[in-house]
Amino acid sequence: MDLQLNGKTAVVTGASRGIGLAVAQTLTEEGVRVVGGARKVTAELEKYSVAAISADLSTTEGITTLFDAAHAELGGIDILINNVGGGDVEQMTLGGFLDIGDEQWDRLFELNLMSAVRATRAALPSLIERRGAIVTISSINAHLPAAGPVGYSEAKAALTSFSKRISEEFGPRGVRVNTVSPGVVGTPLWREPGRFGAKLAEVSGVGHEEFLTALPREFGIASDRITEPEEVGALVAFLVSERAGNILGADYVIDGGTLKVV
Numbered sequence: 001m002d003l004q005l006n007g008k009t010a011v012v013t014g015a016s017r018g019i020g021l022a023v024a025q026t027l028t029e030e031g032v033r034v035v036g037g038a039r040k041v042t043a044e045l046e047k048y049s050v051a052a053i054s055a056d057l058s059t060t061e062g063i064t065t066l067f068d069a070a071h072a073e074l075g076g077i078d079i080l081i082n083n084v085g086g087g088d089v090e091q092m093t094l095g096g097f098l099d100i101g102d103e104q105w106d107r108l109f110e111l112n113l114m115s116a117v118r119a120t121r122a123a124l125p126s127l128i129e130r131r132g133a134i135v136t137i138s139s140i141n142a143h144l145p146a147a148g149p150v151g152y153s154e155a156k157a158a159l160t161s162f163s164k165r166i167s168e169e170f171g172p173r174g175v176r177v178n179t180v181s182p183g184v185v186g187t188p189l190w191r192e193p194g195r196f197g198a199k200l201a202e203v204s205g206v207g208h209e210e211f212l213t214a215l216p217r218e219f220g221i222a223s224d225r226i227t228e229p230e231e232v233g234a235l236v237a238f239l240v241s242e243r244a245g246n247i248l249g250a251d252y253v254i255d256g257g258t259l260k261v262v
């Protein structure tokens with residue numbers, strides 16, 4: 001299927017590894033000119049972008065830096081992928097509600113919600129002019145609050161709600177806005193030592209490898225495997241293409257059957 005994305009332009013937040021990098025790669029391979037942002041630029045991001053921008057996207061200044069560069073490099077924006085999110089594991093407490101202070105709530109909301117709010121504000125004038133599309137990466141934790149770190153699931157629920165609002169306001173002006181909500185995806189967040197998956201294994205009292213092997217069964221993943229970043233990239237590319245021209249305000253779950261609700 002030709003997605004007819006050749007020649008379009010895109011901004012991808014959190015694009016240096018994981019899902020953001022897979023989206024940047026997929027879009028680049030479809031002929032899109034991608035500007036990607038992360039705090040640390042990687043060789044992979046440089047490979048799959050026309051400009052790789054170093055910025056802390058949890059801040060207003062970081063979003064301004066990224067979009068100033070994107071406007072200068074691209075001339076206009078057809079596609080926005082609000083991907084940045086999660087949180088630095090060394091700053092995250094995996095306890096219960098009473099263990100978590102305001103700092104964690106603030107950090108997680110700035111990174112998972114406000115980054116998308118600010119990026120959307122920065123991109124919308126161009127997206128309206130070009131009748132563009134936004135895909136925001138939320139999470140199944142938006143539907144499963146107690147399964148994620150305190151503050152993370154709530155920020156993702158707010159993010160899904162924010163995207164729905166924007167889809168209703170700007171759909172009539174030609175901008176399609178959707179969310180993609182993954183379950184566990186095999187990104188560095190889960191697979192690299194020292195990151196979230198390793199920390200979760202540690203607090204569960206098992207080795208990292210053992211934890212990852214048992215994860216599909218423990219999480220009730222019907223397909224018996226986690227999702228690969230490239231699979232999220234393919235879904236996102238379809239959603240921003242004109243092939244999905246009447247899909248708007250939708251939340252696409254990609255989780256191998258983790259969610260059990262109808």
Ligand SMILES: NC(=O)c1ccc[n+]([C@@H]2O[C@H](COP(=O)([O-])OP(=O)(O)OC[C@H]3O[C@@H](n4cnc5c(N)ncnc54)[C@H](OP(=O)(O)O)[C@@H]3O)[C@@H](O)[C@H]2O)c1
Binds near residue numbers: 015086185189
């Ligand atoms: N992996 C999963 O299982 C899963 C499931 C559901 C939803 N998600 C969501 O999918 C998105 C991507 O997750 P992932 O698993 O690909 O994460 P990841 O492997 O940890 O990658 C995160 C990306 O965001 C960048 N980033 C993090 N904090 C940043 C900041 N303050 N400013 C700028 N860039 C920042 C990272 O680069 P730097 O560290 O260099 O800045 C990296 O490029 C997140 O929104 C996450 O919540 C993931």
